[in-house]
Amino acid sequence: MSARRGKEVVQRLKEHPPTLYHRGQKIEDITTEPGIMGGVASLASLYDHQWEHEAVSLFTSPSSGKKVGITHIIPKTKEELVRLGDAMHLRAEFTQGMMGRMPDYLNRAMAAYAGSAEFLDKNRDGFADNMRNYHEQLRENDWSLTHTLINPQINRAASMAQQKEPFLAARVKEERDDGIVIKGARMLATLPISDEIMVFPSTLLRSPEEDAPYAFGFAIPNNTPGLSFQCRETVDYGRNQYDHPLGSRYEEMDAVVFFDDVFVPWERIFLYRDVALCNEAYSATGAVIYMAHQVVCKNIAKTEFLLGLASLLVDSIGIEKFQHVQDKISQIWINLETMKAFRFAAEQQAGPNEYGVMTPAFDPIDAARNLYPHLYPKMIEIVRQLGASGLVAMPTAADVHGPLADEIERYYQSARQDAHERIPLFRLAWDTALSAFGARQTHYEYYFFGDPVRMSMAVFRNHDRTQYMDTVRDFLARSVDEV
Numbered sequence: 001m002s003a004r005r006g007k008e009v010v011q012r013l014k015e016h017p018p019t020l021y022h023r024g025q026k027i028e029d030i031t032t033e034p035g036i037m038g039g040v041a042s043l044a045s046l047y048d049h050q051w052e053h054e055a056v057s058l059f060t061s062p063s064s065g066k067k068v069g070i071t072h073i074i075p076k077t078k079e080e081l082v083r084l085g086d087a088m089h090l091r092a093e094f095t096q097g098m099m100g101r102m103p104d105y106l107n108r109a110m111a112a113y114a115g116s117a118e119f120l121d122k123n124r125d126g127f128a129d130n131m132r133n134y135h136e137q138l139r140e141n142d143w144s145l146t147h148t149l150i151n152p153q154i155n156r157a158a159s160m161a162q163q164k165e166p167f168l169a170a171r172v173k174e175e176r177d178d179g180i181v182i183k184g185a186r187m188l189a190t191l192p193i194s195d196e197i198m199v200f201p202s203t204l205l206r207s208p209e210e211d212a213p214y215a216f217g218f219a220i221p222n223n224t225p226g227l228s229f230q231c232r233e234t235v236d237y238g239r240n241q242y243d244h245p246l247g248s249r250y251e252e253m254d255a256v257v258f259f260d261d262v263f264v265p266w267e268r269i270f271l272y273r274d275v276a277l278c279n280e281a282y283s284a285t286g287a288v289i290y291m292a293h294q295v296v297c298k299n300i301a302k303t304e305f306l307l308g309l310a311s312l313l314v315d316s317i318g319i320e321k322f323q324h325v326q327d328k329i330s331q332i333w334i335n336l337e338t339m340k341a342f343r344f345a346a347e348q349q350a351g352p353n354e355y356g357v358m359t360p361a362f363d364p365i366d367a368a369r370n371l372y373p374h375l376y377p378k379m380i381e382i383v384r385q386l387g388a389s390g391l392v393a394m395p396t397a398a399d400v401h402g403p404l405a406d407e408i409e410r411y412y413q414s415a416r417q418d419a420h421e422r423i424p425l426f427r428l429a430w431d432t433a434l435s436a437f438g439a440r441q442t443h444y445e446y447y448f449f450g451d452p453v454r455m456s457m458a459v460f461r462n463h464d465r466t467q468y469m470d471t472v473r474d475f476l477a478r479s480v481d482e483v
């Protein structure tokens, strides 16, 4: 195998369908299922895209010598890191940043784990090789991954072990010579329309003994017996791309994952029963930094899209001379430059981690991933404020060609666009800001990296501020010396 093309992606999903349930039914073929197939088609198109931009998006596999996706690379130099960032930006641009869980995101996590695999041998001899082998399989077969980290939202005041029943959160039910058996649930997995799932340590595990059965990291196929995905209702209304330009394309889906005595063979296990190592895994291997590097590249593409969209709205209806309109567009531009600066700083200040993997600098990456969840909802609000009634007043394709076609042509023109240009633009703005698809995007951007409240508590804990406190202390001391 080597880097895949779209038709191979679709073919594999037909042959190895993930076990998805949607609106009360098991989906037999996700590649033809209304409400789901648009996302599958976009996922597939990303694989064609990598061949269309081969020089940027592919590199030569260190094991097979074949062309494989650049997002699997374990960079050793800054040049490789910057090249990777450019490719991730280009690929995110292709989806307007609207497929948050394009495979690049978890490819980066697995590349980090594989590059720093020695860390996993601290847990058990052989886990490092398990990870290296899995990463190679992932790269050479070019599979797509979903992942699930957190536990069902039942009682957040209690740990997993203290819930009403021990098997509400997914836990080890049995340990066998050939592997382990998992029972329970995890919440959420975005992109269940993929080949495999990585089930990794969840949010902070508290007690070494009590939480040990919940401490594991493994990856298995999405059609493993006993594994099923309960999808939320689709945000793709099943309409054409004129009416629903984003939702018809980029429904990546979110699902709760059920494990009903799911068997996981040892060769697919990377972490097991070590609470301290599970808690440390994402930071010690650099996985969180690698994932956030992909995210900042994606967020640059997404902000570029919002800047272009908002500017076109302004231009269309001639509101550019109003001061608050200029201020709103400026805010989006500043957000874009901020994200670009974070990416630049993270790549330019990169250095090898303790396992020799070139790793973006953590501080700018951490600032970027903590800031964007607050910026995105504000930019969406700007699109709503600028588009105003235009966002809810737009007719569908059927209307444009229907009995009121002449009236639509006349009354939907704008200062600088005729109705045929203006309607698709405003429908795109509606789908970005107001549709079910748009609302889910805003929710996604706020929560997907974790709860922003707890994330900022971690920022408070993790970043040493002593030098700045000392500077103020010095200043105060000088003032006191004066009297």
Ligand SMILES: Cc1cc2nc3c(=O)[nH]c(=O)nc-3n(C[C@H](O)[C@H](O)[C@H](O)COP(=O)(O)OP(=O)(O)OC[C@H]3O[C@@H](n4cnc5c(N)ncnc54)[C@H](O)[C@@H]3O)c2cc1C
Binding pocket: 147, 148, 149, 150, 153, 156, 187, 188, 189, 190, 191, 254, 440, 443, 444, 447, 448, 449, 450, 451, 453, 454
């Ligand atoms: C669209 C979407 C896609 C997602 N995709 C994925 C995915 O692919 N894989 C994955 O693993 N996860 C995914 N997530 C889950 C995401 O990681 C969580 O939403 C996030 O970590 C917050 O956890 P929670 O939703 O369980 O909120 P909860 O922990 O239930 O929090 C609910 C509320 O209570 C507050 N709260 C709870 N506990 C505390 C506390 N200890 N201190 C302070 N406040 C607290 C929170 O601030 C919040 O306001 C996704 C989420 C969304 C919305």
